Amino acid sequence: MFSAIVIDKTDDKQSVSLQQIDEAQLPEGDVTIDVDYSTLNYKDGLAITGKSPVVRKFPMVPGIDLVGTVRTSDHADWKPGDKVVLNGWGVGEGHWGGLAQVASLKGDWLVPLPAAFTGAQAMAIGTAGYTAALCVEALVKAGVTPDQGEILVTGATGGVGSVAVALLSKAGYKVIGSTGKAAEADYLTKLGAAGVIDRADLSEKGKPLQKERWAGVVDSVGSFTLANACAQTRYGGAVAACGLAQGADFPVTVMPFILRGVRLLGIDSVMAPKPPRLAAWERLARDLDPALLGVIAHEITLSEAPDAAADLIDGKVRGRIIVNVNR
Structure with missing residues (x-):
């Protein structure tokens, strides 16, 4: 039993x-x-x-x-x-x-x-952290480099967001976390965030194209947040989308994609084959401080x-x- x-x-x-x-x-x-x-x-x-x-x-x-x-x-x-x-x-x-x-x-x-982690630490990472690593791998493979500008992480105090902030910071990126929890700014700073913005800045309907800011994005929120993130992504940038905490809808135009060459990278963690799984865990073992x-x-x-x-x-x-x- x-x-x-x-x-x-x-x-x-x-x-x-x-x-x-x-x-x-x-x-x-x-x-x-x-x-x-x-x-x-x-x-x-x-x-x-x-x-x-x-x-x-x-x-x-x-x-x-x-x-x-x-x-x-x-x-x-x-x-x-x-x-x-x-x-x-x-x-x-x-x-x-x-x-x-x-x-x-x-x-x-x-x-x-991975030998770098105890069992409890592996579950502190879990699917959320493993998905974050898949997102970071996707941005790196898309050619997004630290010298190109800031990286936005939405839902930054959640499981995916927390690990994404830590991994991206360790890899040398300047990370800006989006959260509705203003009191958690110190938490995000400890993880390596260079700045924090209010999720309200992204969560309402916005213009199809907005001021270019992000070289890359890790989004676990979806809906208007993802749409605005795409509209603010710089020319040739990439957005890794892995969640729907705000909603499964995607109210965006084609403008960011056809006028700025923005790439939307869909991240599936459930049925991902073994090679990307192993690569994600290798990145976690290498770049995520167990502390x-x-x-x-x-x-x-x-x-x-x-x-x-x-x-x-x-x-x-x-x-x-x-x-x-x-x-």
């Missing part, structure tokens, strides 16, 4: 509870993992609160991230005792996820835990996860949440 958060649904009513589950109920997988830590991402918050139909089958153990130790393996890449990390792949949506003490997964979904993770993240117990998920959706959480599934 093991402990897990379980989402169930009867008729149109969703329930969430901490349960004891027989290991015989685990879904099919070729690797069994003793989970050490999971984390809460925005998608986990949507799943647990039921604010969006993220979960595709019931009952479901949520948690799109986990880190742990391989117990048994029928996969050639993994053997008992290996430390592994999982991010995405529809886990926590259509396949039981990481908010549990045991998981059964496909070995193809796993990557090794900053103590500033970015805080730890909760498994039983506290449902309430913390509601706070996450309500915008009450700064940075990242680590879930110790064995407490």
Whole structure:
């Protein structure tokens, strides 16, 4: 038996509870993992609160991230005792996820835990930080260099934004964070931000083309914020879009793209193949100071996860949440 958060649904009513589950109920997988830590991402918050139909089958153990130790393996890449990390792949949506003490997964979904991080630190990073690294990799590959100008990070106090600020600053970029939490300016400065702007400056409908400012953008917000970020991006700049905290709409014209050659880079972290995953974790291991993770993240117990998920959706959480599934 093991402990897990379980989402169930009867008729149109969703329930969430901490349960004891027989290991015989685990879904099919070729690797069994003793989970050490999971984390809460925005998608986990949507799943647990039921604010969006993220979960595709019931009952479901949520948690799109986990880190742990391989117990048994029928996969050639993994053997008992290996430390592994999982991010995405529809886990926590259509396949039981990481908010549990045991998981059964496909070995193809796993990557090794980088030696630079402990398990808790890897979950302080989680899908949010791994997505941030994918965004930074995309901007670098697009040819955006530190000497070209400022980089905007929207939703800067969130999980993606926090890690993006830290990674970009370490790589030599001048980073400006956008946030609605003015009191968190010192937090962003500690992460390496050179300046902070109010998210209200970007969150309303703006002109199709605006004053050029950003050499690059990491956006986890979407909607008018993404549209204004594109309209303010300098000639030849690039915008990495990975989220929809403000909305899934994109109220923009083609003007930034056809008159300034702005490039919009879509970032998918869920189904990304293994090479970019490994590259993202290599960047994190090289450029992210583990000491900053103590500033970015805080730890909760498994039983506290449902309430913390509601706070996450309500915008009450700064940075990242680590879930110790064995407490």
